[in-house]
Amino acid sequence: MTTFVARRWAVGTLAALATLAMAPGVQAQAVKTVGVTAIVDHPALDAVRKGVQDELKALGWEEGKNLKLSYQSAQGNSATAGQIARKFVGDKVDVIVAVATPSAQAAVAATKSIPVVFAAVTDPVAAKLVKSWQPSGTNVTGASDALPLAAQIDLLLKVKPGAKRVGYVYSPGEVNSTIVLKELKAELAKRGMTVAEAAAPRTVDIPSAAKSLVGKADVIYTTTDNNVVSAYESMVRVAEEAKLPLVAADTDSVKRGAVAALGMNYYDLGRQTGKIVDRILKGTKAGAIAPEVGAKMSLVVNPGAAEKQGVKLPEALIKEAAEVVK
Template sequence: MLAFISALIVFLGIAFFMTGNSTTTKTTSTKKVPTVGILQLQTHPALDAIHRGIIAGLKTGGYTPGKNIKIDYQNAQGDQSNLKTMSQKFINENADETIAIATPSAQALANAAGKDTPVILAGITDPVGGGLIKSNQHPGGNVTGTSGESPLKSHLDLLRQLVPKAKKIGIIYTTSDHGGEYNAKKFAKICKQEGVAYKLYTISSTNDMQQVAETMASQVDAVYAPQDNGVASAMKTLISVTNKAKVPVIPAVDTMVKDGGLATLSVNQFELGKLSGEMAAKVLKGKSPATYPIKLITKGEMTLNLTEAKKLGITFPASVIKEAKQKGEIFK
């Protein structure tokens, strides 16, 4: 009898141990891997750089795609209806967090998410004016992230330095791009304060660029192309027109210089994305977007296009070249 009881105790002990082991194994194997939806407005170099930065930032924050996080990346290719459908897809599939590349993407995600799913902004111009947050310091809801405010006064100073004889500046933006309109009108306000003549031009889509650019090039001495997704996507069309008229274009972003702009002081788009990715990682770990201030990068890096300068007969001052070599980029 004693032997039987001893055997029973040993059996029950082994069974408990195995059951406990099984439960532990099951818990470990079913540990939830967070899903992050990334919504990009369209394909162009600046937005692509932000996307690469987001992935790098998530890795810095401890999340590696394919290892301990699932990334659902969607590109709307400039279609507003796609933005709505893709945003709703993230919410329907219970994404733990969403990340927006470009203002229209952010607005679509914020509308779909309501007050629940966190939305991380990646380089969004004027998130307050875009109706996304209450204030940069106190977002107040489920939205936070980074804002890439262009150094507009520095852009005007650079334009006047490189094109000192310019009497009138053309400023072009896309009517459906809140960030582009914000930048264009703010730049126009600075021009007015500085006593510089200007004229605003608009496109409703990239299809309008050829015609609008031809009109603008015949009326101005230089063009400012703000941080605007539509203008950036049609940059090569704009440059093909302005080059024929020998009208230099100062854009807001380094990738737009690569596409034919003369020069700029550009906020690094990759670094903007990386900062957003790092913030996204912290929110995944429990930080509240409502009390997580918007982070800004406003200091630009000098970027020059030597080929474009040669086409236009413009010589860069030695100080400008030196700055680009030390901390910036020179396209040849």
């Protein structure tokens, strides 16, 4: 009799719990938490974050209902990036989205269990986030903003025909920037061209680094180096004064004064990253998802900036552009 009563009590309790779970106003689905960290705030990285948020919302993840999303910027400080990553680990978030290489490296160093989804990382293998472009089998995956350099150099030569020396300002502490420098040297050498490099360890070093290229370069190429992009207006001032055209890999930089860019659409890269986060929140292991490369590139030109920097863009290039900045 005692066993029979116990069974009836258990069944009744389970039924009551099921009724309660379905009752109006009761949260049936557990709230998932996503921590988003970026090394710094600038238009490209902000666009990635917005893309992630919009994609998650489109896929049914609504903040305040079944999703809690937290964002923190390291303000360009790698030590702060580490603190943010450790805080997210302490908060036991379900997924960490790490935007840009330094933040991704900090997140991967902070946890081997919480899924880490990187975004806007040029070379995740060189950055030691994953061992290859195959599914990692670890807690790490993500979406890269790697660009084909040959097409970038083609654009440089359309902007400045006959250019032989390409200026390159970069942060020596950013793996993505040093990797691009190495690849740029190799690709330019195939065409009988050279790199004039200028290291800028801090954001405040950007203007002097850019000025050091005057007389040494025919055109300046800027990548998605976070320090450089954060201080892009200072690069533009030097370019205008020296009549030295700026060609970017970041399309948002064209609106800020670059002559042209053939680059990743960072909002679309964020949407692509959001799809990966959604799969993980729904149960797929991060290590079962192969790292991806951004799927969409676009050409953006700025004829007005070109004139200020001493060049005139070919009409064919302007017609080819997906966007012409006025």
